[in-house]
Amino acid sequence: MYKKIFSALFLLIPGFTLFIANNSVNAMTVDGFTVKKGDIFVTNTASSAGLTGHVAIANGDNHILDIPDVGSYTRQMPTDQWIHTYAADGWVKVYRVPSQYDSVASAAGTWADTHYYSTSGSSIQNIFASYGVTGNLYSTNPTYCSKIPYQAYYYGSGSLPFVLDFFVLDYSNPWHRNQPIIYPYLLIDRFNSPYKPILVHQYAN
Secondary structure, eight states: OOOOOOOOEEEEETTEEEEEOOOOSSOOEETTEEOOTTOEEEESOSTGGGTSOEEEEESSSSEEEEOOSTTOBOEEEEHHHHHHHHHSSSEEEEEEOOGGGHHHHHHHHHHHHHHHTOTTSSSSOOOOOBBOOOSOTTOOSSBOTTHHHHHHHHHHTTTSOOBOOGGGOOTTSTTTTTOOOOOGGGSGGGBOTTTOOEEEEEEEO
């Protein structure tokens, strides 16, 4: 689903800033690499000196959706702006599901878009989920960064078991043991084979 072209402007509303993005219909190529809808981004440029990491998902071919930190809401940024912001002081790794599941990746990107940004899939944001880490992996508000792409592939993949359900975690991993929380650096490990996203590119400072 492509968003209509709008001029970039900000509307100040109490409690949040509404960003109307300047979208185009062409896939965005950033520093020689073309991003695709459904791509997952993992970066070490985050709070706690990179210990926690940060995750986002391409909710279109030229925009990335995430929720940055405590006190924030879900947001959308142009792909090049998001990548250059996070790669300026660290690295950004781009993960993509195998090419035979391109349609699922597109559906996941759409799910994230229509459940965390705009119910109609337009450029005007009307969903403002707030930041919060809870043990409920399947609610959309509050939410946190790695929960969004997890849900996008959980719900957007239809009957295909793309991601592990909370009740079938790998309890040999101490980060997963009794933890209904998805840590950013471990998100990719929550995908089942053969659907597991592959590292396709890395941006570094």
